[in-house]
Amino acid sequence: MAKTSLDKSKIKILLLEGVHQSAVDNFLNAGYTNIEHLTTSLDEASLVDKIRDVHFLGIRSRTQLNERVFAAAEKLNAVGCFCIGTNQVDLNAALSRGIPVFNAPYSNTRSVAELVLAEAIMLLRGIPEKNARAHQGGWLKSAKASHEARGKTLGIVGYGNIGAQLSVLAESLGFNVIFYDVVTKLGMGNANQVASLEELLARADVVSLHVPELPSTKWMIAKDQLALMKPSGILINASRGSVVVIEDLAEALAAGRLYGAAIDVFPVEPKGNDEEFVSPLRGLPNVILTPHIGGSTLEAQENIGIEVSEKMVTYSDNGTTVTAVNFPEVALPAHPDKHRVLHIHDNVPGVLSEINRVLSESGINISGQYLQTNEKVGYVVIDVDKAYGEQALEALRKVEHTLRVRVLYSETNFEG
Numbered sequence: 001m002a003k004t005s006l007d008k009s010k011i012k013i014l015l016l017e018g019v020h021q022s023a024v025d026n027f028l029n030a031g032y033t034n035i036e037h038l039t040t041s042l043d044e045a046s047l048v049d050k051i052r053d054v055h056f057l058g059i060r061s062r063t064q065l066n067e068r069v070f071a072a073a074e075k076l077n078a079v080g081c082f083c084i085g086t087n088q089v090d091l092n093a094a095l096s097r098g099i100p101v102f103n104a105p106y107s108n109t110r111s112v113a114e115l116v117l118a119e120a121i122m123l124l125r126g127i128p129e130k131n132a133r134a135h136q137g138g139w140l141k142s143a144k145a146s147h148e149a150r151g152k153t154l155g156i157v158g159y160g161n162i163g164a165q166l167s168v169l170a171e172s173l174g175f176n177v178i179f180y181d182v183v184t185k186l187g188m189g190n191a192n193q194v195a196s197l198e199e200l201l202a203r204a205d206v207v208s209l210h211v212p213e214l215p216s217t218k219w220m221i222a223k224d225q226l227a228l229m230k231p232s233g234i235l236i237n238a239s240r241g242s243v244v245v246i247e248d249l250a251e252a253l254a255a256g257r258l259y260g261a262a263i264d265v266f267p268v269e270p271k272g273n274d275e276e277f278v279s280p281l282r283g284l285p286n287v288i289l290t291p292h293i294g295g296s297t298l299e300a301q302e303n304i305g306i307e308v309s310e311k312m313v314t315y316s317d318n319g320t321t322v323t324a325v326n327f328p329e330v331a332l333p334a335h336p337d338k339h340r341v342l343h344i345h346d347n348v349p350g351v352l353s354e355i356n357r358v359l360s361e362s363g364i365n366i367s368g369q370y371l372q373t374n375e376k377v378g379y380v381v382i383d384v385d386k387a388y389g390e391q392a393l394e395a396l397r398k399v400e401h402t403l404r405v406r407v408l409y410s411e412t413n414f415e416g
């Protein structure tokens with residue numbers, strides 16, 4: 001039996017925001033039993049307090065991981081975002097401490113695309129207002145301003161995983177699809193890329209936003225952009241709340257310069273289901289407001305739980321960082337009968353040669369070595385004979401520019 005300093009039951013996993021039970025089951029099946037599973041997010045102060053003894057943290061889009069939180073996270077080995085977006089995480093703060101961040105780039109794309117399509121159809125028919133009137137005992141039977149989806153133009157802004165998925169579904173319903181993206185892409189089916197956002201806004205009957213939160217997408221749709229849209233146009237935003245100036249949208253809708261909107265994400269969102277939702281869009285007729293549930297289907301959440309927990313378990317068990325969003329990606333083979341040392345360091349000249357010098361001077365034989373770097377961090381993984389695992393750990397801790405060192409045993413692992 002290998003000697004261990006911290007077995008899996010001592011590796012603390014904290015899961016926030018109601019991450020699906022599939023993640024918990026996956027961790028348990030992999031032997032990780034020390035799991036705290038909360039349904040809510042935590043504010044900064046509570047998180048700073050709680051994160052001190054956490055080795056693996058799982059969040060969704062609401063939990064903000066900033067410099068202060070990472071500074072308190074002395075034992076944190078990895079973060080799993082159980083969602084697509086990673087804008088809630090200061091990725092550089094994580095990277096500079098040698099902490100990889102994983103996400104689920106595909107598992108909820110279908111859920112978002114289906115919701116957007118359903119909303120497009122509802123809005124083209126003016127359903128929100130007709131539905132509201134019927135609930136109040138009214139009867140708004142009319143074909144006025146009510147349209148089929150067939151033959152209408154859907155303009156997709158951001159043709160990534162969600163945009164492309166939406167494109168395929170929309171075409172099958174008879175939409176003509178155009179898209180705008182900063183990267184030149186081949187459209188799915190008959191979809192065509194347009195040269196500018198302005199062209200897309202002017203041509204589309206329905207505009208749907210699917211860009212990530214970036215400095216370049218912040219307030220991308222404001223008064224001037226809305227003015228380019230057709231008065232019969234519809235705007236759908238299930239990307240991030242920072243992409244649309246919500247006051248400008250409310251004004252355009254109230255003034256009848258835009259026919260309808262479906263908004264799932266907001267510049268300020270309630271912190272929990274108990275907090276009031278405040279928005280200038282409340283009460284406007286042809287507007288669908290949803291509480292950031294684009295990816296909230298049971299199917300998506302179960303798949304996300306499995307996908308992200310698998311990445312975290314694989315990193316914990318064997319050091320593989322493939323698909324990490326901020327970290328050098330290394331795909332590693334199994335390491336039976338060897339001790340695997342993970343060394344994360346500032347990417348400055350001379351660290352690798354220093355590592356090899358230290359190991360060689362300690363008489364440690366290297367049976368496998370894998371290296372990957374990005375502009376800030378170097379990640380070297382070294383397999384050594386079992387007898388040398390702890391000796392290698394001690395030697396490598398002393399190397400200048402070291403951010404983090406861990407040793408993985410074949411059956412158990414511990415933090416260095």
Ligand SMILES: NC(=O)c1ccc[n+]([C@@H]2O[C@H](COP(=O)([O-])OP(=O)(O)OC[C@H]3O[C@@H](n4cnc5c(N)ncnc54)[C@H](O)[C@@H]3O)[C@@H](O)[C@H]2O)c1
Binds near residue numbers: 157182216264
């Ligand atoms: N509402 C929800 O519940 C929900 C669910 C999932 C994802 N999202 C959001 O949707 C976003 C998109 O998801 P995805 O999986 O399609 O991402 P993705 O990374 O696959 O695609 C994003 C696309 O946007 C493009 N892009 C970037 N900057 C642009 C710009 N300035 N102008 C035009 N195009 C630009 C990129 O080139 C890329 O093709 C996520 O980042 C997330 O914030 C929301």
Ligand SMILES: O=C(O)[C@H](O)COP(=O)(O)O
Binds near residue numbers: 085108292295296
């Ligand atoms: O980035 C995402 O995947 C979406 O915004 C969904 O986030 P959620 O898991 O917090 O619903």
